[in-house]
Amino acid sequence: MNTLSKLKEKEKDARRKIIVDAAEKEFATKPFNRVTMRDIAKRAGISPALIYRHFPDQQSLFVEAFCRGVNEMFEEIYRKIDTSSDGAIRQVVGDFIEFFTRNDQYFRMMMNFFLSGSVDEDLFAKLNILERRMLDNFDAMFTKMRIASNIRHHSHTLFASLIGIVATFRNHPHKNDTEVLQHRERIAENLARLFMSFAGE
Amino acid sequence: MNTLSKLKEKEKDARRKIIVDAAEKEFATKPFNRVTMRDIAKRAGISPALIYRHFPDQQSLFVEAFCRGVNEMFEEIYRKIDTSSDGAIRQVVGDFIEFFTRNDQYFRMMMNFFLSGSVDEDLFAKLNILERRMLDNFDAMFTKMRIASNIRHHSHTLFASLIGIVATFRNHPHKNDTEVLQHRERIAENLARLFMSFAGE
């Protein structure tokens, strides 16, 4: 009985996963506010109605797909920061920029949630935890750099600035992907230098 | 004849203005992707159909309202920068933050255009001109500060970072408007200090 019900749970999870995977793939192809339930169902090879056996509504599915993707992405960044040498701020900002550039769909979704105004409490809490963990990581880095005062302020500053770089410099009619990435990296490096000069005082 | 046709032109402009004003007011009350043509018509006291005598479609009206608002806002910032004393970077970033906080609806619209991916060429060009003028103003400021090298890079860095501060720190369930503004200003000041320390080297 127990093993059977466990098996069923597993199957159910597997089906959920198929749907979330499909959602993620759709988000990669177009702005997330243009992704429809029908799109996702088609991609997953199922009927739209079936999605509603696993998620109460569209928002729940979107939030789950979004959180999974962002979590993975952040984990990767944390690992990088963790293994970076003392005071390797230039490498850390480079990694940050590179990750967000590679996962632009999540960045856009994140911004959208931030800017929409009507965030649901739950999602907000989850995002907050992620943000705080990122800030903690930055704190650790600044400690290694021997910046003594206002460490948390510096982490906030760095975090916001990096977000701003990704938000501000993006594709437009006369620039291709690699040019955008290069520009972002150049500006991020410049930012890193500011912190280094401050630390060196 | 000539005066008459001129008068008619004026009337037409006045009616356009009424519509754009109404749009602006609506944008101030809710996220701009929830503002409908019916809302705007109602606010302007006219029939929805009449809007289409002055604008070919919704996007044109939105772009016009957006550009007008952003233009006014940017002009105000330029004036501030222009009249600020030598190297008053702290005051400039403070003004920047304050303006964008006060005009959050334009900030959100701007971000949305940036992030949407499908920008129309025209709007993009207009935004680009605004951005470049802002950068020129920052250049002038950094020159006053006697930062010798890579002035344009610094302007890009400052611009992106300020955008990031406004984008990242915003209202949420447990923070009210003034707290948000204070936090933004604190972080922006910290940013300014980084530039100052760099300039002082």
Place this chain on the structure above:
DNA sequence: TGTACATCAGTGAACGCGCGTTCACTGATGTAC
């Protein structure tokens, strides 16, 4: 000065489409007796 006609701001109702969501149903598998 009066009459026929053109012009054009302005309107409320209707069209049409996209899309989230639900409905009524099918068919396979498991369960009780």
Place this chain on the structure above:
DNA sequence: TGTACATCAGTGAACGCGCGTTCACTGATGTAC
């Protein structure tokens, strides 16, 4: 071992609503004769 019944994944079509846009029309003002 066979039969009646429950459960539940899964479906295609339909519902309902919101909203951009258009339609067919009105009524005022100007113009030509």
